[in-house]
Amino acid sequence: MTHLDGKIDELPGSIRNDFPLLSRTIDGERITYLDSASTAPKPTCVIDAVARVYGSYTANVHRGVHLLADEATEAYEGARGEIASFLNASSAEIVFTRNTTEAINLVASGIGLGKEDEVVITALEHHSNFMPWEARAKTVPVALADDGLPLYGEVESYIGPRTRLLALAQISNTAGIIAPVAEWAAAARRHGLPLLVDASQSASHVPIDVKALDCDFLVLSGHKLLGPSGIGVLYGKRERLEGLSLYQTGGGMVRYHGEDRVEMHDVPQRFEAGTPNIEGAIGLGAAVSYLRGLGMENVLAHSLGLGRLLVEGLRSIPGTRIVADSGPLEKRIGLAAFSLPSRGMSQESIARLLCDRYQILVSGGFHCAHILHHRLGLDGTLRVSTHVFNTADDIERVLSALREIADSSR
Numbered sequence: 001m002t003h004l005d006g007k008i009d010e011l012p013g014s015i016r017n018d019f020p021l022l023s024r025t026i027d028g029e030r031i032t033y034l035d036s037a038s039t040a041p042k043p044t045c046v047i048d049a050v051a052r053v054y055g056s057y058t059a060n061v062h063r064g065v066h067l068l069a070d071e072a073t074e075a076y077e078g079a080r081g082e083i084a085s086f087l088n089a090s091s092a093e094i095v096f097t098r099n100t101t102e103a104i105n106l107v108a109s110g111i112g113l114g115k116e117d118e119v120v121i122t123a124l125e126h127h128s129n130f131m132p133w134e135a136r137a138k139t140v141p142v143a144l145a146d147d148g149l150p151l152y153g154e155v156e157s158y159i160g161p162r163t164r165l166l167a168l169a170q171i172s173n174t175a176g177i178i179a180p181v182a183e184w185a186a187a188a189r190r191h192g193l194p195l196l197v198d199a200s201q202s203a204s205h206v207p208i209d210v211k212a213l214d215c216d217f218l219v220l221s222g223h224k225l226l227g228p229s230g231i232g233v234l235y236g237k238r239e240r241l242e243g244l245s246l247y248q249t250g251g252g253m254v255r256y257h258g259e260d261r262v263e264m265h266d267v268p269q270r271f272e273a274g275t276p277n278i279e280g281a282i283g284l285g286a287a288v289s290y291l292r293g294l295g296m297e298n299v300l301a302h303s304l305g306l307g308r309l310l311v312e313g314l315r316s317i318p319g320t321r322i323v324a325d326s327g328p329l330e331k332r333i334g335l336a337a338f339s340l341p342s343r344g345m346s347q348e349s350i351a352r353l354l355c356d357r358y359q360i361l362v363s364g365g366f367h368c369a370h371i372l373h374h375r376l377g378l379d380g381t382l383r384v385s386t387h388v389f390n391t392a393d394d395i396e397r398v399l400s401a402l403r404e405i406a407d408s409s410r
C-alpha cells in the first residue's frame, strides 16, 4: 500500500486509548484535540518511562559511580540510540538540546557567521528558523506564491557568493506541505554549502532518513513528537558537528580541566554541558519507539488522508482562505492554517469559541510566522493540526463547527 493513497484507516482507532489526555472533558464533553503542531499529547508509554526515572533510577548520567547512575546512563544513551535509528543516523551524531529553537541557535552560533554573510531560508519559516540567523547574519528568504507556498524551486537563484548555509522546514507549521528537501540538498551540494532541515513538524508525520535526505543538520523538538517538553535533538553529520564552535561550556562536556590545558569530550557530549534533561531524553526515546511500532509509513498515510479530508472540507466553506492551498494534496499532512470569514471576530476569538462551545482545541493567531501573515495580508489564522490518534470523525467535527460559525457570521 503506497503512502500516496492517504488512507485514514491505516492506523487503528484504538490508538486513542493510548493517550490519557484524550479522555479529558470540558463542561462534561470529551475534548477533540487538533493542536498537535503546537504540542502533542503523550501516550502512556512515555508517561510511564518518565515516571520510572523518578520512581526507580533517579541519578545523574556520565558521572555517577553507583548502580542507579549506571542504569540512568544506560537508559539515557539507549534513548540516543533509539533516536539515531529513527533518523537513520549514528548515536555520535545526535546531540540533545532543549528544543528545536536551541538546536538552531547552537548551529547558528557555532558556524562562525559574520554580519555580511547570508543564510537562505523561506519567507514562511517559523521565528525559530528565522531569528537565530537574523541575529548573526543576513537572511535571504525565498519568495512566496500568493497563497503563501514558498517558491521552493527557485532556491538556486537566491544563492550568492556570501551564502553560508541553507535552512528550511521540511514541513512548515503553517503550510502543512512536505517541502522538496532533496532539491535544496542538491542545490546545497552544488554550491558546497551546508543544509539545515527543521523537522519539528515533519518528524511526527513522515519517515526521516538523514542519509537519504543528505542534510548536514536536522533539528526537532520532543514535545511535538509525543515526547516530553524541554528536550530536543540536533542531528549533524559528524564532521559538521566537529566543526562547530562550542555553544556553552561547563560540567559534563570536559574530559580534563587543568591549569595547563582543557580537553573536551568528543561529539555529541561536548555540546551537552551541565546536567541534561535525563527524563526528557528517556521519554523521547519511548515516544520514538512508540511511533516506530506504529510504522512511519502508516503514520504518513494516515496523516495525508486526514489532510486531504480537512482541506477539501475547508474549501467547501465559502470565503475561507487556506495557506498554501495550491500545494499538492498528496503532499499535505493533517495540518492547515486558514482564515474563516467572520463578522468582526478575530481568528483567535474563533479558536476560543471552538474550545468553549464545541470543546475542540486548535491554534489561533500568527503561529510564530508574522512575515507570512503580513505578506498575505492576514490578521491571523486558525490552525487545525492532527497526530496519530486523530480520526476522520475529529475532522468532521471541526468542519461542522466551522461551517456553523461561518454561517452565523454571514
Ligand SMILES: Cc1ncc(COP(=O)(O)O)c(C=O)c1O
Pocket: 037, 038, 099, 100, 101, 102, 126, 128, 129, 169, 171, 172, 173, 198, 200, 201, 221
Ligand atoms: C516549523 C517549526 N520550527 C520551529 C519550531 C520551534 O519549536 P520549539 O518551540 O519546540 O523550539 C516550531 C514550533 O512550533 C515549528 O513549528
